[in-house]
Amino acid sequence: MTGKELKGNPVDAIAFEWVARSDRAPLHDAERAALKAWLEQDVRHRGAFIRARALWASAERLAAFQGMSSSPVSLPCVPLPVTRPLAASVSRRETRLTTGRRSFVRMAIAAGMAGMALVPGSPAEAARVYQARDGLMHLHDAHWGDILLDQGALLRVREGRGQPCLDLLEGQVHLIAGNTDMQLNMNGLSLVLPRAASLMAHAGSGESDALVMAGNISARCAGERTGRLLHACDWIRYDHRHVSIKKVSRNDIDRLTAWSRGLLEFRSVEVVSAIAQINRYNARKIALKNSRLGGERISGVFSLNDPEAFARVLGEIFGAEILMSSGGITLR
Structure with a gap:
């Protein structure tokens, strides 16, 4: 990472250098x-x-993941242009990486701070890794x-033998x-x-699941000789x-x-949990200072980017006082 790459946020640059220095020795x-x-x-x-420390650990996991790849790809991945109807702006940098693990980790942190990275699987392979850091x-x-x-x-995108290949490392994708x-x-x-099939998939710690929304999708789990065919409304879980x-x-x-x-649907969800979900998607956070309100339950459909x-709504339903400020929203 160069000073030029992080000139917009020197604090991040200094933090990264401290993490890198402590990792070396x-x-x-x-x-x-x-x-x-x-x-x-x-x-x-x-x-x-x-x-910076979290990004460093994430980059180490990505490097380890690449080391376990059993099917190296000889073609560079096809670039996907990024549109942002629901997300904040995403900075993009493109670099072919053929360096070692340590250099990769540094580059992955630099790109992670920008929202997108390039990850090597082998010297001949270039793959893009996208991470949604500011909304969808x-x-x-x-x-x-x-x-x-x-x-x-966190999603890796690569192309092998003309077929797009995606690796969902963590989180949720549609x-x-x-x-x-x-x-x-x-x-x-x-x-x-x-073609034209669709699904929603989720990768967590040691488990994954996928919900088929349209089409017939082939599924196979590690160690299986034969797979299975999934149809619309099938939900598969593997751990x-x-x-x-x-x-x-x-x-x-x-x-x-x-x-x-762009919505969140709650069905009798505790207010404290609903607020936590809304806060995931927004820099402007809701702070709950009313302990009684936290245990109440709420149902409804809400915009995920309008805290x-x-x-x-919480104020009207439960009679809570709302304080708006440039730093956030307080309910008490």
């Missing part, structure tokens, strides 16, 4: 003292340091189709295949979407120990996929 007493003093200067320094991220390609990433989702078949891999579960498939109603599909339409409207 244990800090000396003088360095530890200097780091402590810098962290105590401003609460933003501590936040930037925590963020929409990727579109007329040939491949549409990809919508939920907040915090896919609609375009004019060609599309493959999605996550935590040992592999899915192939034919490295067993596989389960069940049918989901159309009403439940609408609720589970509401986020992909002020959600706070007003």
